[in-house]
Amino acid sequence: MTSSDEKSGRQFIQRNCLVRVARCFSARANYLRFTNTTLTPESRRLDCLHGIRALSALWILYAHVCLKDWGNVDGILTLLWMFKSPSGVILNQFVLALETFFTLLGFSLYRLVTQERKRNNMPALKLALKVILRRAVRYIVTGMGAMAVFYVLPLITSGPGIDYMYPYLEDFCNARWWSYPIFINNLWTIQDICVENQWYTAADMQIVCILILPICLLIREPGKGIRILLYLVGGSMVYAASLTYYYGASPIFLLLPNQAIASLQLLSHLHNHSLAHLSPAAVGVLGGYLIDKYREIDLGKTVYRAGWILYSAVIIAFGMGLIRWFLSRPNFIVLSRLSLSFYLMQWPALWLSMFSTRNPYSASHYQHVPEVYRMSWIAPVHKSGKRSDPANERPVSLTPVSCKILERIICRAILNHAELHGLLSTNQFAYRSARSTTDCLSTFFFTDVCPHLSDSTPVDVVYSDFKNAFERMPHGTLLSILPARGVGAKLIQWISDFLRRRTFRVKVHDVLSSPGSASVGCPQGTVCGSLLFLLFIDQLRHIVPPSVCFTMYADDVKLTVPIRSEIDFVTLQATLESFVTWSDLMGLSLSAHKCGVLHLGRRNPRYRYRLGDSDLDVLNHFKDLGVRFSESLTFSEQADHVIRKGSMLCNWILRSFSIRRPDGFLRLYQSHVVPILTYASQVWFPHKKEDMTGLERLQRQFLRRVEFRCGMLPKSLSLPSVNDRMVDLDVKYLRRLLREKIDLFDRIFALEHRRTRLGFRLRPIARNRTEKIAKMFPWRVSRLMHCTCSD
Structure with a gap:
C-alpha cells in the first residue's frame, strides 16, 4: 500500500467512520432503511428502544477517554460481582447494550463495504476495517470497566447506608482487600441492604450517564465532551441538593453526591413514584427522538451553554460550602472512616466532607485508623558500610497508597498552619517546600562561616547526628508537643492511633519475616513520620543560645561558633552539654562515631570539646549533605x-x-x-x-x-x-533567591542604590579580605553581575 493510499485511508476514517457510527442511533431503523421498508409508528417506537441500547453501547466509545486505568483488582472483582447479581438487571442491560453494539458495528461495516465497493476504493476500506475492529475490541474491554464503575461505585458509596453497611465493610477491611470471597459476599449483603431501604443508587446514576450520551454523539471532540460531562453531573448535584434543602434536609451536604441521590429518593417517595425505577430508556428515547427529528438544530451549542450555567451554579454552591466551613472554624481536617479499597471508591465524598463539621460520617465520630494502615512492610535500604551489617540499612516502611494520600491531606494542613504562624525554625530545611539541601549548605557556609573567615576570625563547626532518631522517638513526648503547634484533640487522637499498635514485616526480595510490633518511633517512609519528626526535633532550638549559630536538616545538626576568645569555647561546650541533656530527656541518643568538630581558620586555637563522656573527634574533612568540607576550604x-x-x-x-x-x-x-x-x-x-x-x-x-x-x-x-x-547555575540560583520567600538573600546580599545606568549595585554583606573568600558564591556572582551589567 502506497503512502497516498494510507493517507487517503486515514482521511476516510476521520471523515466518515466515526460520523457514520454516531449516526446509527437505531439498529432496526438502519436495517429498515437498507431494505427500503416503510417505518410505522410502532416500528419507530421499537427503533427508539433499540436506539437506547445503541446509546448505551456508544457510551463505551467514550469510556476509554475517562477510564483508561480501570484494570485493577477492585475493578475485576466488581465486575465479577456484577455478573453474580441476583437481580440480573445489570447483567441484562449490559448484554443488551453489548448485542446492540455488535449489531451497530455489523450494519456500519455492511454500509461501508457496499459504498466503497461502488467507489472501488479497496485499500482505504481495508485500513478502515482494521482500525474499526481494533477499536471495537478496545471499546468493549474498557466499556466493561466503565459499566462496572458506574453501576457499583454509587451502590457502595451510598451515604445514608453507611451506618448499616459499615459492619460488613469493617469485616472486609479486617479480612484484607485480597480476600476474594469475603469481598464479593460483603458487596452482595450491601446491595441487599440498599434494596431493602429503597436506595437504588445505581439506577439513578444510569439516568446521569444516559443524559450524557446524546451530548457525546453531537460533540465529536473528546475534551469538550468530558467538560460537558462534568457540567451535567455538577448541575444534577446542585439540583438534587436544592431539593434536599427544600424538603428539610441539612444544607451542609450541598455538595455530597450521595446526599443528592438520597434527596432524589426522598422526592420520588413524596410524589408516590420511584425515580429509581425510571428506566434509562425514557431519557434515551427522548434524546434519540430529538436527534432523529431535529438534526438541523445545533443542540450541541445549546447544551454547551446550559452546561456553563450549571457549572456556575456548582461554583456558587461550592462558595457557600467554603463560607460555612470558615464560619464554623473546624479543626484542620475532618476525615472519613476509610479502609484500603473503600477509600479509592469514595474519594470525592472524602474531599467534600472536609468542609462539613456536622457530617455524621466524618472523623468527629471516628478517630480510629484501620488495621491495614498500621501494618507495613520494611524494605531495607543500604546507607553505607558493610551490607552484611543490619545497622547499615535504613528501614523504609511500605504502606498502602491510599494511606499515603490520607496522610498527605492531614500533614499538608498541619504544615501550612505551622508555616503560616512561624511555628517551625527557619534553620530547618528538611521536608519543607522551597528549602533544598543547597539552601541548607548556603545558609551554613555563606552566613555562619564565610563572614567570620573573611575577618580572619577562626570558626569551630560541630557536626552531630542522632542514632536511629525516627525509630527511638517516644510517642508520649511527641503527642505532648502537638497541642502547642495548634493541632486539635481529635486529630491528635487520630495520630496517636496511627502510631500505636503498629506491626511490620521485613521483606527481602520475595521473602517475608514473621510479624513484629513497634512500641516507639515513627515509621520512615510515611508522610506523617517526616512531619512529626520535624515537630519533635524543632524543640532543639530552645536550648541553643543566640551566640551559637545552628542549621538542621532532619536529624543532622550543625553548631557554628566564631572563636574570638575562650568565652566562645565555653559557650559552645555548655551548648553541647545542654544538647546531651536534652537528648536523654527526649529519649534519643547521639551517634558518637558520626559526631566531630571541624576547625576552620589559620589561627584557630583548636580547643578540645567533649560530648557526654567522650571527646569529640577532630575532623580533617567532613561530608555534609553530599559536599566534602575540609580545613583548607578548597573543595x-x-x-x-x-x-x-x-x-x-x-x-x-x-x-x-x-x-x-x-x-x-x-x-x-x-x-x-x-x-x-x-x-x-x-x-x-x-x-x-x-x-x-x-x-x-x-x-x-x-x-x-x-x-x-x-x-x-x-x-x-x-x-x-x-x-x-x-x-x-549560579545565575539561576541568584534569581531563585530573589523570588523565593526564604530570607537567605537578605542575609547574604545587599543592594546599594547608585546614580548609574543600572540604578543599583549588588554586593555581599560581608567584605572580601582574602583570595579564598573571593571565589565563593556571593562574591563570585556579584562580580559576574556587575561585569555583565557594565557591558
Whole structure:
C-alpha cells in the first residue's frame, strides 16, 4: 500500500467512520432503511428502544477517554460481582447494550463495504476495517470497566447506608482487600441492604450517564465532551441538593453526591413514584427522538451553554460550602472512616466532607485508623558500610497508597498552619517546600562561616547526628508537643492511633519475616513520620543560645561558633552539654562515631570539646549533605570524588548501551552524569585550576568515546563546558533567591542604590579580605553581575 493510499485511508476514517457510527442511533431503523421498508409508528417506537441500547453501547466509545486505568483488582472483582447479581438487571442491560453494539458495528461495516465497493476504493476500506475492529475490541474491554464503575461505585458509596453497611465493610477491611470471597459476599449483603431501604443508587446514576450520551454523539471532540460531562453531573448535584434543602434536609451536604441521590429518593417517595425505577430508556428515547427529528438544530451549542450555567451554579454552591466551613472554624481536617479499597471508591465524598463539621460520617465520630494502615512492610535500604551489617540499612516502611494520600491531606494542613504562624525554625530545611539541601549548605557556609573567615576570625563547626532518631522517638513526648503547634484533640487522637499498635514485616526480595510490633518511633517512609519528626526535633532550638549559630536538616545538626576568645569555647561546650541533656530527656541518643568538630581558620586555637563522656573527634574533612568540607576550604576532595563517580557512570553508560546514535548517549550523559557534576556547585565551585580541568577532561573523554563508538569525526560533538554550566547555575540560583520567600538573600546580599545606568549595585554583606573568600558564591556572582551589567 502506497503512502497516498494510507493517507487517503486515514482521511476516510476521520471523515466518515466515526460520523457514520454516531449516526446509527437505531439498529432496526438502519436495517429498515437498507431494505427500503416503510417505518410505522410502532416500528419507530421499537427503533427508539433499540436506539437506547445503541446509546448505551456508544457510551463505551467514550469510556476509554475517562477510564483508561480501570484494570485493577477492585475493578475485576466488581465486575465479577456484577455478573453474580441476583437481580440480573445489570447483567441484562449490559448484554443488551453489548448485542446492540455488535449489531451497530455489523450494519456500519455492511454500509461501508457496499459504498466503497461502488467507489472501488479497496485499500482505504481495508485500513478502515482494521482500525474499526481494533477499536471495537478496545471499546468493549474498557466499556466493561466503565459499566462496572458506574453501576457499583454509587451502590457502595451510598451515604445514608453507611451506618448499616459499615459492619460488613469493617469485616472486609479486617479480612484484607485480597480476600476474594469475603469481598464479593460483603458487596452482595450491601446491595441487599440498599434494596431493602429503597436506595437504588445505581439506577439513578444510569439516568446521569444516559443524559450524557446524546451530548457525546453531537460533540465529536473528546475534551469538550468530558467538560460537558462534568457540567451535567455538577448541575444534577446542585439540583438534587436544592431539593434536599427544600424538603428539610441539612444544607451542609450541598455538595455530597450521595446526599443528592438520597434527596432524589426522598422526592420520588413524596410524589408516590420511584425515580429509581425510571428506566434509562425514557431519557434515551427522548434524546434519540430529538436527534432523529431535529438534526438541523445545533443542540450541541445549546447544551454547551446550559452546561456553563450549571457549572456556575456548582461554583456558587461550592462558595457557600467554603463560607460555612470558615464560619464554623473546624479543626484542620475532618476525615472519613476509610479502609484500603473503600477509600479509592469514595474519594470525592472524602474531599467534600472536609468542609462539613456536622457530617455524621466524618472523623468527629471516628478517630480510629484501620488495621491495614498500621501494618507495613520494611524494605531495607543500604546507607553505607558493610551490607552484611543490619545497622547499615535504613528501614523504609511500605504502606498502602491510599494511606499515603490520607496522610498527605492531614500533614499538608498541619504544615501550612505551622508555616503560616512561624511555628517551625527557619534553620530547618528538611521536608519543607522551597528549602533544598543547597539552601541548607548556603545558609551554613555563606552566613555562619564565610563572614567570620573573611575577618580572619577562626570558626569551630560541630557536626552531630542522632542514632536511629525516627525509630527511638517516644510517642508520649511527641503527642505532648502537638497541642502547642495548634493541632486539635481529635486529630491528635487520630495520630496517636496511627502510631500505636503498629506491626511490620521485613521483606527481602520475595521473602517475608514473621510479624513484629513497634512500641516507639515513627515509621520512615510515611508522610506523617517526616512531619512529626520535624515537630519533635524543632524543640532543639530552645536550648541553643543566640551566640551559637545552628542549621538542621532532619536529624543532622550543625553548631557554628566564631572563636574570638575562650568565652566562645565555653559557650559552645555548655551548648553541647545542654544538647546531651536534652537528648536523654527526649529519649534519643547521639551517634558518637558520626559526631566531630571541624576547625576552620589559620589561627584557630583548636580547643578540645567533649560530648557526654567522650571527646569529640577532630575532623580533617567532613561530608555534609553530599559536599566534602575540609580545613583548607578548597573543595579539592569534592572535585576528586565527583570526577571518580562521574567516570564510573560514563563507563557504565558505554558498557550498558549498544546504540549507535550519539543523541542517545548525550541524553544519558545529561540525565545521569551532569547532575552529579553540578550538584550544589554554588557551594563547592572549584578553586584550583587543576580541579576544573579534571571536570572538563571527564566530559571531553566521554564525547571522544561516543564519537569513536558512532563512527563520527573527532570534535564533531559538543556540549556546554562544566564551567559554563556552573556559572549558569549560579545565575539561576541568584534569581531563585530573589523570588523565593526564604530570607537567605537578605542575609547574604545587599543592594546599594547608585546614580548609574543600572540604578543599583549588588554586593555581599560581608567584605572580601582574602583570595579564598573571593571565589565563593556571593562574591563570585556579584562580580559576574556587575561585569555583565557594565557591558
